[in-house]
Every structure is written in structure tokens, then in C-alpha cells.
Amino acid sequence: MIKLYFFFFIFLVSTLGFSQNITAKLIDKNTKNPIPFASIKTGDYSGVITNEEGYFSISDENQESTILNISCLGYKSKSLTIKDLKTLNFIVALDEAFNQLNEIYISNRKPNADSIIARVKRKFSENYNVSLKTYNIFYRATDYIDFENLDFEIDKASHVKKQQLERANSDLDGLSRDIINSKTIHFTDFKANFYTQDKENSKLVITKATKLIDQKNDFSLNQVEKRAQHIVLKYLDTTKTYKVKSGLFKVEDSMSLKNEAIKNKQKNELQLNDLKNSTNNLLYKSQLRENSFLSSILNSNLYQYSLAAIAYYNDEITYIISYKPKKGKAKYTGKLYVNDENYAISKLDYTFFEDRYGSKLNLKLLLGVKYIENLKRGLIIYQKNEDNIYQPKYIKQETGSYFYVNRDLTLIENSKNRNKVSSNFKIEGNGRQKVEILFTSSSTNTQEEFNSIKQEKTAPYQILNKFDKGIWNNEETLEPLEEMKRFNIKK
Numbered sequence: 429m430i431k432l433y434f435f436f437f438i439f440l441v442s443t444l445g446f447s448q449n450i451t452a453k454l455i456d457k458n459t460k461n462p463i464p465f466a467s468i469k470t471g472d473y474s475g476v477i478t479n480e481e482g483y484f485s486i487s488d489e490n491q492e493s494t495i496l497n498i499s500c501l502g503y504k505s506k507s508l509t510i511k512d513l514k515t516l517n518f519i520v521a522l523d524e525a526f527n528q529l530n531e532i533y534i535s536n537r538k539p540n541a542d543s544i545i546a547r548v549k550r551k552f553s554e555n556y557n558v559s560l561k562t563y564n565i566f567y568r569a570t571d572y573i574d575f576e577n578l579d580f581e582i583d584k585a586s587h588v589k590k591q592q593l594e595r596a597n598s599d600l601d602g603l604s605r606d607i608i609n610s611k612t613i614h615f616t617d618f619k620a621n622f623y624t625q626d627k628e629n630s631k632l633v634i635t636k637a638t639k640l641i642d643q644k645n646d647f648s649l650n651q652v653e654k655r656a657q658h659i660v661l662k663y664l665d666t667t668k669t670y671k672v673k674s675g676l677f678k679v680e681d682s683m684s685l686k687n688e689a690i691k692n693k694q695k696n697e698l699q700l701n702d703l704k705n706s707t708n709n710l711l712y713k714s715q716l717r718e719n720s721f722l723s724s725i726l727n728s729n730l731y732q733y734s735l736a737a738i739a740y741y742n743d744e745i746t747y748i749i750s751y752k753p754k755k756g757k758a759k760y761t762g763k764l765y766v767n768d769e770n771y772a773i774s775k776l777d778y779t780f781f782e783d784r785y786g787s788k789l790n791l792k793l794l795l796g797v798k799y800i801e802n803l804k805r806g807l808i809i810y811q812k813n814e815d816n817i818y819q820p821k822y823i824k825q826e827t828g829s830y831f832y833v834n835r836d837l838t839l840i841e842n843s844k845n846r847n848k849v850s851s852n853f854k855i856e857g858n859g860r861q862k863v864e865i866l867f868t869s870s871s872t873n874t875q876e877e878f879n880s881i882k883q884e885k886t887a888p889y890q891i892l893n894k895f896d897k898g899i900w901n902n903e904e905t906l907e908p909l910e911e912m913k914r915f916n917i918k919k
Contacts, residue, residue: 449485449901452513454478454498457521465807465822466500466522467742473813476904477822477866483907486510498522501741501748501765501775525740541733541749545764547771549726552716555772557817560873563622566866566905567707570912573612575857578604580656587847588664599659607652614641615912618698618889619903622707623873623881627717631881632704637889638899639696642917656853660839664849670839697886704883710865714776714808714820725751725778730758744769752781759784760804772810772818779805786827796834803828803860819870828860868904893917 454463462482469475470486475497478484486496492511499505503522513520580600585593618637624630664670713721724730730753737748745768752761758781765775780786786801804827811821834854841847892899894916895908 449487449897450510450513450518451483451485451907452518452520454482454484454500454520454522456503457523460521463500463503463522465809466498466503467809467811467821469497469499470494473811474869474904477809477906479907479909481909485905485907487902487904499742501739501746505740505743539735539738539747541735541747542728544735544747544749544766544771545726545728545733548764548766548773549716551771555770555818556716557815557872558624558715558717559626560875560878561624561819562871562873563624563711563819563867564869565620565622565707566868566900566903567616567618567620567703568864568906568908569616569706570862571612571614571616572860573857574859575607575652575855577854577856578607578652579854580604580851582660582849582851584848584850587841587845588849596659596662599662600656603652603655603659613911613915614639615908615915616640616698616889617900617905618703618887619900619905620707622704622711623878624708624711625875625878627708627712627720629878630704630708631878631883632700632707633881633883634698634700634703634887636900637698637887638892639889640892640895640912640915652855657837660849660851664839664841669842670849671842673838673840695886696889696891698889700883700885700887706863707865710823710825710863711820713806713825714810714823722773722776724758725760725762725764725776728754730755733764736763741765741767741774744774746774753784759786772812774810774818776808777806786829792832792834796832796836798830798832800830801827802830813870820865820867822867823865824862826860826862828858830858832856864906866904866906 454466454468455461456463462478462480464478464480464482466478466482466484467475468478468484468486476484476486478500492509492514494510495507496510496513497505497507498520500522502525504525506520506522508516508520580597580603582588582593582596582600588596616637616639618634620632620634622630622632661670716722716726731751732754734750735747736750739746739748747766747768749764749766750762751764753759760778761781762776762778764773766772767774780803786804787799788801789797789799792798804825806823806825808820808824809822810818813819832855835852837851837853839849839851890899895913
């Protein structure tokens with residue numbers, strides 16, 4: 429029996445040992461700075477992208493002779509084997525590309541930015557295919573929230589003793605301090621198959637999902653309100669249920685301490701419709717369809733273009749075109765990267781232009797609510813597949829907003845006495861979310877295949893207390909940033 433256990437132990441260690449991914453870093457040879465968002469190809473149509481800190485991971489199932497083709501705008505492309513990578517101690521330095529194109533355009537005549545954009549639009553249907561596709565994706569969402577001001581106070585309680593009221597307000601003050609001192613952050617990762625038919629119809633099937641979150645210090649807006657309500661309910665008659673009246677609205681669902689306890693025992697499940705919509709919206713940004721983000725960027729009535737530079741990118745002559753708003757309703761500025769061979773967009777970045785904002789809602793005086801989307805920036809990288817069609821390889825979007833909520837909350841006892849507890853919640857702060865999608869492969873579907881796919885309402889996820897590199901062994905994923913690697917919940 430001991431020999432059997434020993435054999436099993438050796439087998440387990442060996443298996444774990446051979447299932448670790450290979451992680452390396454890409455840096456500038458001169459400055460030693462990391463190089464983000466570079467393409468690392470492990471095959472003609474497979475590979476990964478370096479993260480914002482220059483790191484990438486590939487499966488160790490690749491042979492030592494596997495060739496990695498590395499390319500990034502502004503740098504000379506480089507090819508090396510995994511054996512070479514190990515020799516370099518997993519740090520790859522790239523040379524800057526100087527004066528690569530001095531002799532390409534000998535005359536003083538420069539390509540016109542507007543004519544390049546016109547050719548991009550004419551050839552879009554040849555370069556891209558957006559209908560009935562299946563994408564294998566790795567999705568990561570990083571959520572941040574920073575509260576600047578919180579004020580919770582029970583104003584009146586017709587049937588609560590003064591000492592209880594003081595204790596309740598003391599607990600609410602403690603909750604406010606805990607929230608203000610915290611910097612809430614959590615990470616959601618999943619691997620999935622994403623099926624598209626058109627803009628309105630898509631399906632998401634998750635194969636594995638994790639959440640890196642401190643559940644005890646989850647101070648999302650919903651959780652903050654729930655915790656405050658829970659404190660108030662503790663000092664009321666716990667045998668009773670209560671109706672909630674908030675501002676001008678009355679919620680008829682009954683609340684009690686018992687009900688709150690049940691809500692806190694929710695299953696660890698992702699809501700697939702929300703994630704499907706998030707994925708679909710980001711994919712739609714990369715497509716030239718009616719009223720899409722890309723169609724607006726390529727609208728010469730809205731934006732003005734200028735040729736910023738000509739360079740090599742992925743071993744192709746590439747026009748770098750800057751764009752900015754021409755009219756007030758245009759909101760973004762950034763760069764388009766267009767290759768000279770077939771006028772396909774290989775890369776696109778964007779951010780709000782100057783004082784432009786996204787969605788706004790200011791009902792501060794009427795309903796005590798204010799919201800301003802003050803940050804939106806992103807990056808889309810395309811890669812050619814075996815059919816010479818360009819597909820998204822990597823999409824990143826970061827959004828941020830200021831929020832203000834000032835609500836009067838009244839709990840009305842479900843009894844003949846109709847006892848009431850009146851309180852006020854004021855919450856102010858900033859939220860930010862970064863979503864990244866790595867497209868690891870794609871294929872074309874038929875309508876029958878799309879119809880046969882069933883999307884569930886939810887998908888289970890595994891809660892992690894700290895980053896675990898082994899969760900995604902031998903799978904193409906995004907290498908996490910240091911803030912994710914450092915995340916560790918002390919029990």
C-alpha cells in the first residue's frame with residue numbers, strides 16, 4: 429500500500445510538473461521597459477498577446493523546437509525557439525526599428541489619409557467576415573471601485589429605543605469607515621465558446637470560470653446597500669417583515685433579517701446573458717456594421733484624419749492614421765493602423781477626446797442620483813486567419829464613471845401598527861472596469877449549427893482566495909498583471 433501511495437505521489441508531482449505554462453517577458457533592448465500588446469505567434473494562426481507589463485505565457489506542450497514569431501509596432505520582428513527562450517532566461521529584448529521606410533516613398537508625394545480610409549471601407553467585406561462565427565475566447569474583467577464619501581444615518585425610528593438607535597448608527601459609521609478605507613477590486617476569468625449569428629443574436633457557452641474576490645470586503649454598490657439594510661434590520665423586530673420605500677418609489681417585496689440571510693447564500697454562478705451582452709458589444713465594436721463604433725470612426729463626416737507615420741507592423745507596410753472629431757457629436761480620438769497590401773485595419777485604439785464624455789444622468793435634485801461616464805478607452809488588434817480574413821485577436825476596453833446616490837430609505841412594518849424607520853444613504857465615488865478578450869481561434873458556422881447551440885442562464889464559477897497559475901495550465905490565456913498576482917486573501 430505504501431508503494432502504491434508513493435507511486436501515486438510521484439505520478440501527481442510529475443503531472444503537475446509537466447503541466448506548467450512557460451512565462452516570459454518582452455522588453456525594449458535599450459530602455460529595458462516592457463513592451464505591451466505584442467503578438468507572440470506559436471503557429472501561423474495561433475498565439476497570444478503580451479499584457480500591459482510585457483509578459484506572456486504559452487503552453488509547455490509546445491516542443492523546444494517550436495518557433496515563436498514576435499512582432500510589435502516600432503520594433504524589429506524576431507523569431508526564436510522555445511529552447512532559445514529558455515537560454516535567454518525567459519527575457520526577450522527587441523531592437524527598435526529606425527528609418528525602416530526611408531526609401532519606400534522617394535517622391536514628396538505622401539499617401540492621402542482620406543483616400544486610405546475610403547479604401548478601407550471599400551475593401552472591408554473582402555477583409556472581414558462577421559456572420560455565423562464561433563470564437564474560442566478567454567475573457568477577463570477587472571472591477572475597481574473607490575468610494576469618496578459615504579454617509580449612512582437612521583433619522584427616525586418610532587418604535588426603536590434610543591440605545592438601539594445609537595448602536596445602529598455606530599455600526600453604520602463603522603461600515604462607512606471600512607468601505608472608505610478599502611480599495612475594492614475583483615477579477616473574473618472564463619474560457620468560453622462564443623457563437624454569433626448577427627448583431628442581435630449570439631450565444632455564450634462557458635467551459636471554465638473563476639472569480640478572485642474577497643467576499644468579506646465586497647463593496648460593490650449592491651453589496652453596500654445590502655449591508656446597510658442588514659444593519660438596520662438587526663435592530664428592528666426580527667420576527668416581522670418590512671416593506672421598503674426609497675425616495676419616490678415603493679418596493680412591495682417584503683424584507684426581513686431572515687430573507688437577507690437567505691440572499692447571502694446565493695450560488696456561485698455567473699449570469700450568462702450579462703456576459704454574453706458584454707462580449708457581443710465589444711465584438712460589435714470591431715465590426716463595420718450599421719451604427720457600430722467602427723462605422724462611426726470611419727465616417728469622414730464625423731472625423732478628420734491625418735497620416736501620422738508609415739512603419740512596419742507584422743512585417744507589412746502600415747499606415748498609422750490619427751483621427752479626431754470633426755463635429756460635436758463625435759467623441760473619440762486615437763489611431764488606426766492600416767496595412768498597405770489590402771487596406772485592412774490591423775489595429776485600432778481610442779479614447780475620449782478632450783472634454784467629451786459618455787452617458788450622463790443628472791437627477792440629483794429630483795431623485796438624488798448623478799452619473800457621468802468620464803472614461804472610455806480601448807484597443808482592438810486583428811489577426812489574419814487561414815482564409816486571409818481578419819478576425820479580432822485581442823480586444824480591451826476600460827470604462828470609468830463618477831456616481832452619486834442620495835436616497836431616503838423608509839422601512840414600513842407589515843403590521844397593524846405600521847411602525848416606520850427612516851434613514852438616509854449618501855454614496856459618492858468612482859467605479860472602473862477593464863474587460864479584455866483574447867480570441868484563441870475562430871471558425872465559420874451554419875445556421876443549423878447555431879440553432880442547435882443551447883445557452884444556459886447561469887454558469888458555475890470557482891472562487892479563489894489568491895491567484896493560482898495552475899488553474900489555466902496548457903490553455904491560451906492572458907498573462908495576469910502584478911496586481912492580480914499579488915491578490916491574496918488572508919483567512
